[in-house]
Amino acid sequence: MADVPELDLTDPALLRDPSAAYVRAAADSPVARLTGPGFAFWVVLRHAEGRAALADPRLRTREDSYQRPDVPADCLPYMTTMSELNGAEHARLRRLVAPAFAPRQAERFRPRVEAIVDALLDELPGHRSDDGPGDGPGDGPGDGPGNGTVDLLAHFARPLPMEVICELTGIPAADRPRWHAWGADVAAGHGAAFAEAIPGILEGAKAAVARARAEPGDDLISELARVQEEDGDRLSEAELVTMVWQLVLAGQTPANLIANSVAALHEHPDQLAALRADPALMPGAVEELMRWCGPQLLTIPRFTAEDVEIGGVTVPEGEPVTVAIPAANRDPRVFADPDRFDVGRDAAGQLGFAHGPHFCAGASLARVQTAVALGSLLRRFPGLALAGPPRRVPDPGTARLLSLPVTLGTAG
Numbered sequence: 001m002a003d004v005p006e007l008d009l010t011d012p013a014l015l016r017d018p019s020a021a022y023v024r025a026a027a028d029s030p031v032a033r034l035t036g037p038g039f040a041f042w043v044v045l046r047h048a049e050g051r052a053a054l055a056d057p058r059l060r061t062r063e064d065s066y067q068r069p070d071v072p073a074d075c076l077p078y079m080t081t082m083s084e085l086n087g088a089e090h091a092r093l094r095r096l097v098a099p100a101f102a103p104r105q106a107e108r109f110r111p112r113v114e115a116i117v118d119a120l121l122d123e124l125p126g127h128r129s130d131d132g133p134g135d136g137p138g139d140g141p142g143d144g145p146g147n148g149t150v151d152l153l154a155h156f157a158r159p160l161p162m163e164v165i166c167e168l169t170g171i172p173a174a175d176r177p178r179w180h181a182w183g184a185d186v187a188a189g190h191g192a193a194f195a196e197a198i199p200g201i202l203e204g205a206k207a208a209v210a211r212a213r214a215e216p217g218d219d220l221i222s223e224l225a226r227v228q229e230e231d232g233d234r235l236s237e238a239e240l241v242t243m244v245w246q247l248v249l250a251g252q253t254p255a256n257l258i259a260n261s262v263a264a265l266h267e268h269p270d271q272l273a274a275l276r277a278d279p280a281l282m283p284g285a286v287e288e289l290m291r292w293c294g295p296q297l298l299t300i301p302r303f304t305a306e307d308v309e310i311g312g313v314t315v316p317e318g319e320p321v322t323v324a325i326p327a328a329n330r331d332p333r334v335f336a337d338p339d340r341f342d343v344g345r346d347a348a349g350q351l352g353f354a355h356g357p358h359f360c361a362g363a364s365l366a367r368v369q370t371a372v373a374l375g376s377l378l379r380r381f382p383g384l385a386l387a388g389p390p391r392r393v394p395d396p397g398t399a400r401l402l403s404l405p406v407t408l409g410t411a412g
Contacts, residue, residue, distance in 0.1 A: 030311030055356030256295035294352035383409020
């Protein structure tokens with residue numbers, strides 16, 4: 001065993017602030033060991049080594065992440081997503097789906113995202129014009145129109161991505177409430193509710209694929225179904241259904257990023273003021289927010305196909321390896337003054353969406369969602385303020401909030 005630092009995932013200090021723990025460890029070594037009850041990972045802590053590891057074909061994702069005994073057997077063929085495949089199989093799927101997830105496609109969907117964002121903001125408790133004092137879930141005692149207290153995570157950030165997924169995959173409006181419930185069960189990631197949600201998601205996905213094949217429309221599934229390469233290769237029905245499942249899995253990234261971003265901006269009022277004063281900063285601000293408070297703390301584990309040297313440490317064959325994104329994103333070798341949050345920074349190169357073959361396919365859509373959500377929120381509620389400290393979930397793998405209470409102030 002190499003002489004590297006060890007990080008205990010059950011350490012209360014690490015659970016309280018995992019990002020800080022990873023950044024501290026990176027000052028001493030490019031690689032550390034993450035340990036917990038009955039398991040251990042190698043964790044890469046610096047940017048150059050992390051970027052190289054994410055692009056190294058000798059580090060392979062595992063293809064059985066959701067092949068769980070509690071998942072119904074007839075659902076298992078749809079559980080292995082593109083994110084878990086490797087080599088030629090992964091490259092083929094990536095090539096077929098890339099056009100539908102290109103930045104220009106995300107921009108084409110922007111007006112529809114804007115409409116969804118506006119609808120959710122219109123419905124915020126305490127903001128609706130017909131609300132009286134204390135009306136609507138989430139209001140505090142005595143709250144009235146335009147100045148209510150609301151949990152922005154529960155009422156805005158969390159429902160937004162699933163509503164976008166439903167819109168872009170052609171899920172009928174009548175079915176969307178159940179998709180929101182399924183999305184919440186999947187986001188929890190464990191328990192009976194997770195397994196019980198999967199058959200409904202897959203049946204809905206199959207119906208969406210059938211509609212897209214029969215009557216192609218202006219939606220993501222129709223775009224994916226239309227793709228056909230010169231050799232005739234195209235996505236199968238099962239692969240299209242699996243893509244919907246992957247979208248549901250990935251849907252929590254924008255939710256957590258938006259909530260984390262609202263908290264970070266209000267914790268840095270000078271940066272909030274700068275963004276309010278110059279909305280043109282928003283695209284770069286989203287990159288800086290991903291660098292500063294992106295939700296993914298650890299990348300999907302890769303497993304070494306042979307002995308691999310990382311940062312001067314030999315990782316034996318068959319070992320799990322992850323990258324600590326906050327540590328890589330605050331590496332002073334890449335980012336000047338990395339412990340300063342600056343919405344005017346050029347944060348290109350941040351690893352919040354990973355890197356290499358498994359770079360997040362939906363990154364462009366996540367960027368658009370986040371930019372639209374933050375832009376509309378700041379424009380429509382110039383008096384928006386935190387109503388108390390954001391409640392953070394102790395989680396070494398994901399930076400996420402339990403709630404985000406805010407006062408809306410007077411709507412603009």
